Amino acid sequence: MGEQGTVAAPDAATVRKxxxxxxxxxxxxxxxxGVFSAGIITPIVxxxxxxxxxxxxTLRSFALIAAAFLARPFGGLVFGPLGDRLxxxxxxxxxxxxxxxxxxxxxxxxxxxxxxxxxxxxxxAVRLVQGFSTGGEYGGAATMIAxxxxxxxxGFYGSFxxxxxxxxxxxxxxxxxxxNLVAGDETMxxxxxxxxxxxxxxxxxxxxxxxxxxxxxxxxxxxxxxGERLKSPLRETLARYWPTIVMLVGIVFLLNVxxxxxxxxxxxxxxxxLDVGPVTSQLITIGVELCMIAVITPLGALxxxxxxxxxxxxxxxxxxxxxxxxxxxxxxxxxxxxALGYAVIGGLLVxxxxxxxxxxxxxxxxxxxxxAFAIGYNVSTSLFGGTAAVLVGSLIDVTGxxxxxxxxxxxxxxVALVPLARIPETAGVPIEQAGRPDAPRPTGLSxxx
Numbered sequence: 001m002g003e004q005g006t007v008a009a010p011d012a013a014t015v016r017k018x019x020x021x022x023x024x025x026x027x028x029x030x031x032x033x034g035v036f037s038a039g040i041i042t043p044i045v046x047x048x049x050x051x052x053x054x055x056x057x058t059l060r061s062f063a064l065i066a067a068a069f070l071a072r073p074f075g076g077l078v079f080g081p082l083g084d085r086l087x088x089x090x091x092x093x094x095x096x097x098x099x100x101x102x103x104x105x106x107x108x109x110x111x112x113x114x115x116x117x118x119x120x121x122x123x124x125a126v127r128l129v130q131g132f133s134t135g136g137e138y139g140g141a142a143t144m145i146a147x148x149x150x151x152x153x154x155g156f157y158g159s160f161x162x163x164x165x166x167x168x169x170x171x172x173x174x175x176x177x178x179x180n181l182v183a184g185d186e187t188m189x190x191x192x193x194x195x196x197x198x199x200x201x202x203x204x205x206x207x208x209x210x211x212x213x214x215x216x217x218x219x220x221x222x223x224x225x226x227g228e229r230l231k232s233p234l235r236e237t238l239a240r241y242w243p244t245i246v247m248l249v250g251i252v253f254l255l256n257v258x259x260x261x262x263x264x265x266x267x268x269x270x271x272x273x274l275d276v277g278p279v280t281s282q283l284i285t286i287g288v289e290l291c292m293i294a295v296i297t298p299l300g301a302l303x304x305x306x307x308x309x310x311x312x313x314x315x316x317x318x319x320x321x322x323x324x325x326x327x328x329x330x331x332x333x334x335x336x337x338x339a340l341g342y343a344v345i346g347g348l349l350v351x352x353x354x355x356x357x358x359x360x361x362x363x364x365x366x367x368x369x370x371x372a373f374a375i376g377y378n379v380s381t382s383l384f385g386g387t388a389a390v391l392v393g394s395l396i397d398v399t400g401x402x403x404x405x406x407x408x409x410x411x412x413x414x415v416a417l418v419p420l421a422r423i424p425e426t427a428g429v430p431i432e433q434a435g436r437p438d439a440p441r442p443t444g445l446s447x448x449x
Contacts, residue, residue, distance in 0.1 A: 007221045010148055017214055018148040019157050022141035023164030024207035025096045028200060029134050030165045032103040033264055034172020035196040036065065040180050040278050042268050044193045048111040049119045058268050062390040065264060067124060068131035069386020072378040075135020077234070080374030083140050084233035087216040088147070088370060092140045093208055098133030100204020102126050107197030131386075139361075139374030146361035147217035147369075151430045152304055158357030159300025163293060165353065169263055170289045175199060177282045219432050223366045230367050237368045237375065244363050244435075247419035248376035254316060254409075254416035255356060256385030258349045261405050263289075265389035266342065272393075273402050274333050284339050288346040292353070299354035307427045307442070308355040313420050315351035319413030322348065327406040345409070362426035362434035369435065384412070 010018070035041060045064075046057030075095075083091040105126050112119040142161055149157035175196045183192035215221070223229050230236050237245075267285050270276040276284070303311055322344055329341030364372040388408070395404045426434050428442040 007218050007225065009150075010218060014214070015148050015150070015157065017210065018217070019145055019160045021092070021207065021210040021214055022144045023160045023167075024203070024210060025092060025099070025137050025141045026161055026164035027168030027171070028096060028100050028103075028203050028207060029137055030168035030263070031172040031200055031203060032099070032130065032168075033065075034169040034174075035103070035176055035200075036061070036106075036172075036264075040176050040188065040282060041193050041196070044189055045123075047189075048113075048193075049109070049123045051112055051117075058272060059390060059393055062265070062268075062393060064123065064127050066386045066390045068127035068134075069382045071128045071131035072135035072382045072386070073375070075132040076139065076371075076374035076378035077135075078132075079136020080139055080371035081232075081234040081237065083136070083143070083370035083374075084230065084368055087220055088140050088144045089211060089214060089216045091136055091370075092144065093211045095133045095137040095140065096204050096207040096211060099130060099137060100200045100207070102130035102133065103197055103200035104204075107194040135378045136374060139377055140370055142357045143361045143370045143373060144217055145357055146431050147219035147366070149358075149431075151428060153301075154358045154362075154431065155303035155308065155355055155427060156297060156301040158359075159297045159354045161357035162353035163296050166289050166293045166296065170286055170293070172196060173267070173282060173286055173289075177279065177286070180279075219366045222432065228367050233368050233371050237372045241364060241368060241372045245372055245376035245379075247423055248360060248363060248373070249380040250419040251312070251360075251416050251423075252377055252380035253384050254319065254412040255352050256381050257388050257408055257412040258319065258345065258352070260385045260388040261392060261409065262342075262345055262349055265392055265405070266345075268389075268393070269396075269405065270330075270338060273396060274330060274338065276333070276335075276338060280335065284335070284342055287339065288342050291343065292346050292350040296350055296354045299351065300358070303355045303358065304427060307425045308359045309420065309423070309425050311351045311355050312359065313417070315348050316413045316416045316420055318348040318351070319409045320417075323406040323409040323413070324403065327403050331402060359423075359426065362429065362431060363423065365435040366432055 036045065042061045043057040046060035050057070050060050079091050079095060106123065109122055109126070110119060115122075142158070145158050145161055146154055176193075179192050179195050180188045263285075267278075267281045270281040270284065271278050299311065326341040326344035329337045329344070332338070360373055360377065361369055392405050392408055396402060424439070425442055426439075429439055433439045
């Protein structure tokens with residue numbers, strides 16, 4: 001391998017630091033979603049920033065979430081190839097401060113009663129910056145973990161990326177609940193709703209500090225020294241790797257429909273369509289999230305032994321078969337029935353979340369990994385993730401059926417089964433060989449570590 005051998009494998013402490021640096025960014029992103037989509041705050045934001053009072057306030061907030069996702073593919077197109085040229089670390093330092101700063105700014109924006117139509121326009125602008133920066137975040141964070149993790153433990157370490165998702169969401173939603181309980185409903189609507197948004201900035205500063213005090217990934221540095229780094233990674237990505245990107249889009253379709261239905265739509269679904277109180281809705285959401293946190297890293301470690309595809313396929317089949325029964329349980333409107341139905345969807349989702357941090361980066365070679373991942377992931381997220389809440393909510397209003405989310409999840413599961421039947425198993429394949437035409441295939445998944 002020549003000069004590639006001069007980059008030593010990182011020690012365990014460095015790997016843990018890289019995992020922390022990556023997971024913190026995901027936590028900041030989902031802290032924003034935990035705050036913005038909380039059943040308590042969603043209608044307040046829609047009322048504060050738009051004319052029309054409380055009429056359709058929740059749908060207005062969901063439309064803002066969807067609008068922000070329009071910027072994500074552009075962020076992926078800019079930051080992804082940039083990360084393949086300049087390195088993962090530099091780009092991720094920029095995205096985390098943009099994300100946390102955008103969330104903070106929402107907390108200081110004046111409302112419609114103060115500045116009129118400038119209020120929703122400013123809020124939209126901030127959400128677009130949020131979406132643009134997020135478009136460069138996830139692909140880079142996943143790439144950093146995958147390129148730092150030892151081959152036989154990539155599933156375990158990769159699961160911490162989505163542990164950051166869940167922890168960030170729980171942190172955001174939990175902070176909203178705490179502020180509401182302390183301040184009371186009236187004070188919450190008046191001004192205290194702004195407090196949770198402020199907390200994003202210190203999180204981002206901590207993440208920035210960690211990211212700027214770590215070297216770039218060993219895989220990227222080896223690529224630099226071997227002369228394989230591309231001058232135009234975007235052109236190479238779109239010309240040669242579009243079939244793999246299409247497969248990624250299909251898998252991420254299910255991931256995002258499930259993720260954003262569960263984490264951004266469900267708290268308001270329980271409140272607006274099932275008449276569950278907002279505090280009870282928030283407690284159920286946080287409880288399911290905590291259970292997911294408890295099992296995600298063991299599932300990631302399991303994928304190092306049995307492979308990623310069995311967990312992904314089980315999740316896809318599960319969404320096809322179990323989504324309708326899960327939502328039927330929720331229609332009982334009892335706390336137990338709602339919690340059990342919610343837990344079924346959360347259990348299927350965590351099967352995916354546990355392994356995608358190891359699976360998606362390994363679909364592409366090092367020279368285009370960040371960009372190809374970011375483009376495919378964010379195109380799918382823009383089309384199907386950001387629109388999930390507003391689409392499902394609108395369809396429920398039009399059809400009068402509370403089973404619309406179940407039907408959408410079943411459709412997404414069927415779509416995802418097609419690419420999941422075709423992607424190669426990459427557990428046990430060194431990350432620098434993964435995604436290449438000559439990549440070795442694991443022969444037995446009792447994998448060496």
